[in-house]
Amino acid sequence: MSKDNKFDDIKDELKKIVKQRGLKYTEQREIVLEVLLKAKGHLTAEEVYHEVKLANPDSNIGIATVYRSLSFLEEVHLITSITFGTDGKKYESNSKKHHDHLICVSCGKIIEFMDEEIEKKQEKIAKDNGFKITSHVMQLLGNCSNCQ
Template sequence: MSAFENLEYSSLLANFKELLKNNSLKFTKQREVVLKTLYERNDHFTPEDLYIFLKSSYPELNIGIATVYRTLNLLEESHMVTSISFGVAGKKFELANKPHHDHMICKTCGLIIEFQNDKIEQLQLEIAKANHFHITSHLMQLRGLCEKCAKEKS
């Protein structure tokens, strides 16, 4: 479970300000809107998608793509956001404030479906115990075709 799971925005913002301070970085409106957007929206963003969204949502704000990348990297290093790797296509990010979940990812359109399954979680624990292994975290990504793409391929 993430330390940031189910945090209210005010607590998340306080943690973010402390993170910036600890890394000798200034708190700016640009960095704040990156965090706020991740908090308010429940999707998975590439840095480019997030940048385009921020430019259209905050036209008065002078925000650069480098700020988006640096902020996301800092948040990921501090475990405030998580990412899903798409190989050469890059990463998609989400705020790490949700309960644990896994992902199904369409290889054709990139659709991400979140799911949680208690049977899978229990089976992982049983497998770890049988192998004298202590799980501290895990990521499950099932890759395949979403319903729409599977229909188009047939």
């Protein structure tokens, strides 16, 4: 599947969710979602706003609209966030394959990783305890090589 088809499929999912909830479909939500779908990394709300303005200089999307759109998109599971305590959140789309995060507590650098052994171990622990995992988030906090 091409990247454009993937974007279109996710936008179609947004349209379906909005319709099911009896809400009005807005271009602003789509623009915010598209910024995160195209982002190489994790973005703060302010960075999303900056990217929205770069991609759509004539739009009248304000920072409050970006925050509301991010909140809605996260609520309907099209995006996810990592919370940095008082430093706020960083967002990414949910279109990527499952992965976990190493997060530098000094500079905020985020490294994504996937480890099959960890995934299998989590499933075994859940099974041994009569538990069925429906979702999980792993964030390992520490200092990156630059901040050590």
